[in-house]
Amino acid sequence: ASRPFLARNGLSETFIEPALTALAAAGATLRLHHALRRLSWNGAELSELHFDDGAVPLAAGDQVVLALPWAVTASLVPGIAAFPDSPIVNAHFRLSVTPAKPSPGGFLGLLGGTGQWLFLRGDVLSVTVSAAADLAERPADEVARLLWADAARALSLPGGPEAVRVIKEKRATIFHSPEMESRRPPPRRAANLVLAGDWTATGLPCTIEGALVSGAEAARQVLKI
Ligand SMILES: Cc1cc2nc3c(=O)[nH]c(=O)nc-3n(C[C@H](O)[C@H](O)[C@H](O)COP(=O)(O)OP(=O)(O)OC[C@H]3O[C@@H](n4cnc5c(N)ncnc54)[C@H](O)[C@@H]3O)c2cc1C
Incomplete structure (x- = not known):
């Protein structure tokens, strides 16, 4: 059984614009075209995020959510398995x-x-x-x-x-297969790092719904709820 949902006018109106409105209302700063290039670690915890225009040091209590494609995550975080496409x-x-x-x-x-x-x-x-x-x-x-x-x-x-x-x-x-299913990582990766994205262990195939489930779980991890 399934319950299909269809974006009435397109994905921008259904997802992007409401998300941008909610982020703006919450006081979030959005930086587009600002790719994360590298991470620094202090033992098992993240210590800095490196962008083209400089590094962002992490303070005690900061939490990072990486919601990136698996291949980008694997290039930044050690121990992420490779997935066929x-x-x-x-x-x-x-x-x-x-x-x-x-x-x-x-x-x-x-x-x-x-x-x-x-x-x-x-x-x-x-x-x-x-x-x-x-x-x-x-x-x-x-x-x-x-x-x-x-x-x-x-x-x-x-x-x-x-x-x-x-x-x-x-x-x-x-590529979804039983073997690949077992490689999908849980969200918590380090004390101050959470992974998100449709390819993580959501229990769903790679879909918008899977990405949403993953985002909600990442938020729960950060807020400890
Ligand atoms: C052609 C096509 C059709 C699809 N059709 C459907 C469908 O009908 N229904 C459905 O449910 N799903 C569909 N999907 C799947 C759906 O699009 C994905 O499951 C969903 O977008 C995954 O969301 P995500 O947030 O995990 O990843 P993404 O949407 O891939 O988001 C990852 C983001 O990370 C950004 N990024 C990459 N590298 C960096 C970096 N170094 N620093 C900062 N940011 C970076 C990217 O720019 C991107 O915005 C389709 C996918 C494709 C390609």
């Missing part, structure tokens, strides 16, 4: 005719073809495939042909699309 492939088709929505939310699960989910927003139809290791290796025009065939069949679309864009995200998520 799993691609996601999306094809976006601009339609000349806007078909009826396939469901009230405008999305449809597909079985027995190449596409897995189909999303219709106005005159743009998107077909998505997760765990798409084989598909990601195929040329974009072949991917478009396969996914259009599924979409056209599912929605009885005549002709072809007006325009197509295929996006292959090769490092979309970690």
Whole structure:
């Protein structure tokens, strides 16, 4: 069983803007384009965060949450296991005719073809495939042909699309297997360091929901609640 959620207008309106508003209201300072480059340790505890424009020393009682992709975390924190990647492939088709929505939310699960989910927003139809290791290796025009065939069949679309864009995200998520599951680390890494991110041990696959669960757990760890 599942309970699907769909962002009504996009992820910015649903997640980013409310998060920025909440952070501003809480007095947080947001520094974009300010990559963490290195960590200094004092024994088993973090002592400094190094950015391009200088180091931030940690005081007694400070807590650090690193919510970074696994590969970046592994380059900064010793002992993080490596994970194989799993691609996601999306094809976006601009339609000349806007078909009826396939469901009230405008999305449809597909079985027995190449596409897995189909999303219709106005005159743009998107077909998505997760765990798409084989598909990601195929040329974009072949991917478009396969996914259009599924979409056209599912929605009885005549002709072809007006325009197509295929996006292959090769490092979309970690590859989920029983072995990889056992490598996902718990959040607490040191007395003053907590790890967060969809790839940590959330009990969920790498999804937005997993990232949210991880963020909430990191906050509980820091606040000791
Ligand atoms: C193509 C695609 C489609 C997807 N579709 C879905 C979907 O339909 N539903 C769903 O639930 N999930 C989907 N996902 C997965 C979802 O996007 C992730 O699970 C989620 O974004 C993970 O959040 P996160 O905060 O753990 O990591 P990220 O969102 O990866 O955030 C990590 C952040 O760390 C920053 N960063 C990296 N290095 C540094 C550094 N050195 N210093 C400071 N910051 C740094 C990055 O800029 C980034 O902002 C999709 C992913 C992809 C790629």
